[in-house]
Amino acid sequence: MDYFKSFAQELFSTNFETPPSSIQFIDAALSCTSPHFAPSYTDPNQKRIIRRHLVSFLQDYLSFKPSIDAFMHDDGTSVNLLNANGELQLSSSTPSIPLTIWLHESYPFIAPIVLMSTNTTYPIYDNHPFVDSSSGAISTFYLVNWKYPGCNLSDLVHNLFKIFSHNHPFYYSPSTDDFFHPSLASRREAVDRLSCTLHYDMKELLSKTHEEVEELSSLKEHMVRRVIVAEFSVDESENEMMELKERVKILTDEADKLSSWLRDKDQDLSSEYKIEDEFEAIDENSKILLDSIAADKATEDLMYSLDKAVEQGVMPFGTYIKQVRLLAKEQYFGRATLEKMGISLEWLH
Structure with missing residues (x-):
């Protein structure tokens, strides 16, 4: 050239x-x-x-x-x-x-x-x-x-x-800003100015849109994590429900067996029936042991009730002391009888 x-x-x-x-x-x-x-x-x-x-x-x-x-x-x-x-x-x-x-x-x-x-x-x-x-x-x-x-x-x-x-x-x-009145612009100049304005508006809109997209992406990631946690919780709940159903089935079978046993025994379930009658001692010592354990447990329960009565102020302290002494005395003699018979007091615990 x-x-x-x-x-x-x-x-x-x-x-x-x-x-x-x-x-x-x-x-x-x-x-x-x-x-x-x-x-x-x-x-x-x-x-x-x-x-x-x-x-x-x-x-x-x-x-x-x-x-x-x-x-x-x-x-x-x-x-x-x-x-x-x-x-x-x-x-x-x-x-x-x-x-x-x-x-x-x-x-x-x-x-x-x-x-x-x-x-x-x-x-x-x-x-x-x-x-x-x-x-x-x-x-x-x-x-x-x-x-x-x-x-x-x-x-x-x-x-x-x-x-x-x-x-x-x-x-x-720029040292000075040129003054321009919109009425002096031709149609083509007006279009160019409008294009310029739209260009900057579009840039600003794109910038804001990009920020919103980033925020939504972050929110999406957070929601995905929550979905994973929720699905895991649902799976655990389903497994737990299956275990409970299996447990219910086992308990139902046990209840059926117990009902069958009661029918076989043909027991009278009237108000005169005592559950203690189902427990029979094989000898005299066993009967004494059974009665002693029952009496000792009853004494413990009664003492506990007396303690609560004093705490709540429904029983005078003097009456409480008197009753506790009597009960402690009976409990002492009952346990002494067991020791004389050579029965360990561990049965009481």
């Missing part, structure tokens, strides 16, 4: 008294037939439209200069494209914006590719609504809705001027 530029400059220096202008460079580029340096525009009508648009644009924006270079598409295809590069100055109080406008090989039916240089003193806003901070690619309502013949390069840059005046792509400290 540098060779082609030098060739075009040398050619026009030979044929003209003054150095070649931007118009002469465009004409030389579009008329070049070298397979290595010719731009990727083949249709004569397309070339005439490109020339007209570029000339008009360069007359409106003198800070831009034409050039021709190799452009690499996202799919890896390399093509020679005309481009205009320069700086867009919004005002004396704001930094200029370095732009390169590439004319697509299907221009003007496909919008030009507008890139902003990322190698500048000022960094680009990370979340700018129209500029990709990593690549410098610019995408606006005008470019997205590009349609020939209603769109051209001059109007495109004019639209960029309006957009960046409202929302500059660089981080910088």
